[in-house]
Amino acid sequence: MASMTHSSLPLVFLCSLFYVIFSSFCDCKSVSSITIDSLRASLVKQEDFIVFSLIERARYPYNSFAYDPSFLGNQNCSFVELFVRESEAMEAKFGRYQNPEELPFFPDYKQPQLAPPHKFPNILHPPAASVNISRKIWDMYFNDFLPLFTKKSADGNYQQTVASDLICLQALSRRIHSGRFVAEIKFRDSPQNYTPAIQAKDSETLMKLLTFASVEEAVVKRVFKKAEIFGQNVNLGKNNVKGVESRYKVEPSVASKLYQEWVIPFTKQVEVDYLLRRLI
Amino acid sequence: MASMTHSSLPLVFLCSLFYVIFSSFCDCKSVSSITIDSLRASLVKQEDFIVFSLIERARYPYNSFAYDPSFLGNQNCSFVELFVRESEAMEAKFGRYQNPEELPFFPDYKQPQLAPPHKFPNILHPPAASVNISRKIWDMYFNDFLPLFTKKSADGNYQQTVASDLICLQALSRRIHSGRFVAEIKFRDSPQNYTPAIQAKDSETLMKLLTFASVEEAVVKRVFKKAEIFGQNVNLGKNNVKGVESRYKVEPSVASKLYQEWVIPFTKQVEVDYLLRRLI
Structure with a gap:
């Protein structure tokens, strides 16, 4: 078989080669550029969206129909659970969980x-990447928060x-499960700081x-x-609109309690669970 | 047939009667309490959510794949259109468009x-309620904004x-189509202010x-x-996080341009179109 010169390489092959080299470069760059500071910066941005999501949910009242499994009759789950299941199935089809x-x-x-496949930078240690406390987040959100x-x-x-609940839940889940990335970077x-406690399965020390x-x-x-700033009613002074309440749309103490008591x-529980699987 | 006394009325009938009286009362109260001030207050609140939605969309880059109809191959529409169609079909099943x-x-x-049926207050004049410029909003959002x-x-x-696009689109559509309610209240x-121009089909005067x-x-x-306030990076001063950019998440001039040029x-176009059908 005659050897191929560069000039005779088919275009599609050249394009594939370029894609492999380029995407590998991107991944290396992305992974190496993830630091504890860049992760913290991302978490800070996520806070904004979590506060926005709470303000949006607060536009509607509790609407208890949505949460009582008995309301749907012959369905085995609540209105909200059915909605989340169907939404996630659709979002999966459109590639969300890539x-x-x-x-x-x-x-x-x-x-x-x-969606076309996309090579997301994934720095997680595979046996630990599956740490998942979604059920706990779900229960906290609906029962307590x-x-x-x-x-x-x-x-x-x-x-x-x-x-709106789903948007809040997804924002909280992304924030809380980012603990996997934080733990990996730390x-x-x-590694010498964590290895003895991991080997001893010592959650408390971790x-x-x-x-x-x-x-x-x-x-x-x-x-x-943020809840004070984003939840205020912004007016131009002289243009105060009648009927707009002056108090915050979500009490700032409720937003900070969410972080203090749960987020x-x-x-940190995700970080500990992740580290306990880090040496598997 | 023996006449029924109150005491012999079946419970279910009494409950239905109570429901009819109560829900009618609620509707009358709701409709009569809608004023141009309460509508304006609602529009002011919607502004907040529109600004939040833009900030959220700006977290992602343009992602051109989503908008090119050729990318999905044998599908006849773009990724975003398919997503919006499937989302809306699901949302309709869960009762959104009641x-x-x-x-x-x-x-x-x-x-x-x-969803169980809910009697939303509906003050719109039926032949005019169908005013709909969704296509125009869609084209503006994707092509211009x-x-x-x-x-x-x-x-x-x-x-x-x-x-995120769908959330922006729905927020814009709700805001713009609220022109139907504004026109009805005005x-x-x-009515004497508008009737001559409506009868003359005089859009310009309207x-x-x-x-x-x-x-x-x-x-x-x-x-x-609002874009300045909601799009700022909130810090505690001494706790400035490295990597968080200092500029606004969406340029305030872009948010105000959205309102000035399009919203x-x-x-107002919705209001004019509505009034032109108000005497049908």
């Missing part, structure tokens, strides 16, 4: 069919209500190693400030 | 099957990108009657201010 940052609440979906910032009434906007930066009280305090304060502890 | 404020972009769906505030690159988050408040330059100017300024003119 991105390792996204975890579904009901992960029994087919592979994506419609939602009643704190919604009015006890109904307005018939059930679909809009559960769609472990890579100084939790201590991962706890920085001053950082956590700053996060809680910043979330409070931060859950994230 | 609320007359919500209009789908592709309205060929079955009746809602899962989206390129103004997204980076020209791709990150593979195609589903998340088009889901007409009811002083547009003049509906234009209040100082109010429009205030709205545009307020949207600019306000489109809303």
Whole structure:
């Protein structure tokens, strides 16, 4: 067989070669550029969206119909669960879960069919990447958190209500499960700090190693400030509109409580669970 | 047949009677309490959510794959159109379009099957309620507006990108089509002001009657201010996080341009179109 010169290489092969070299370069660059600072910057941006999501959910009252499994009659789950299951199945078809940052609440979906494959940078250690506390997030959100910032009434906007719930849930899940990435970076930066406790399966010591009280305090304060800023009613002074209430759309103390009582502890639980599987 | 006394009325009938009386009372109260001030207050709240939606969409780059109909091969529409069609069909099943404020972009769906019926207050004049400029909003958003505030690159988050697009589109559509409610209230408040121009099919005069330059100017300024406030990077001063950019997440001038060039003119077009059908 005659050897091929560069000039005789088919265009499609050249394109594939370029794609492989280019995408590998991108991955190396992306992975190597992920630092604890860049991760923290991403978490800070996610806070904004979590606060926006709460404000949006607070536009609707509690709408209890959506959460009582008995309401749908012969269905085996609540209106909100059915909506989330169907939404996630559709989102999976459109490729949402190609991105390792996204975890579904009901992960029994087919592979994506419609979006082109994309090589997301994935730095996670495979046996630890499956850490998943979605069920716990779900229960916390509906049982403990939602009643704190919604009015006890109904307005018939059930679909809009559960769609807002799903946006809140997805934002919280992405934030909390980012603990996997945080734990991986911390472990890579100084494996010697974590290895003895991992080998001893010592969750308590790992939790201590991962706890920085001053950082956590700053996060809680910043979330409070964001809820104050994003949840205020913005007026031009002279143009005050009648009928717009003056108080915050979501109480800043409720937003900061979300972080203090659940988001931060859950994230640290994900970090500990991840590290416990880091040497498998 | 023996006449029934009150005490012998079956419970189910009593409950139905109570429901009819109560829901009618609620509707009367709701309809009579809709004023131009309460509508304006609702529009002001919607501004917040529109600005939040733009900020969320700006987290992702343009992702051109999503908008080119040729990319899906044997499908006849773009990735985003397919996603919006499937999302709306699902949302319709969960009852979204029972609320007359919500209009789908592709309205060929079955009746809602899962949500219980809810009697939304509907003050619209039936022949005029069908005013719908969804196609125009769709074209404006994708052709004119989206390129103004997204980076020209791709990150593979195609589903998340088009889901953000749908949230922006729905927020814009609800805001712009609220012009139907505004026009109805204005007409009811002083039909004599509008009737001659409606009878003469004089769009130009109607547009003049509906234009209040100082109010429009205030709205545009307020949207600019909201984009400044909601799109800032909130820090605690001493806790500045490395890697978080200092500029706005969406340029305030882009948000105010959206209102000045499209949202306000489109809303007024809906108002004129509605009034032209108000005496049918």
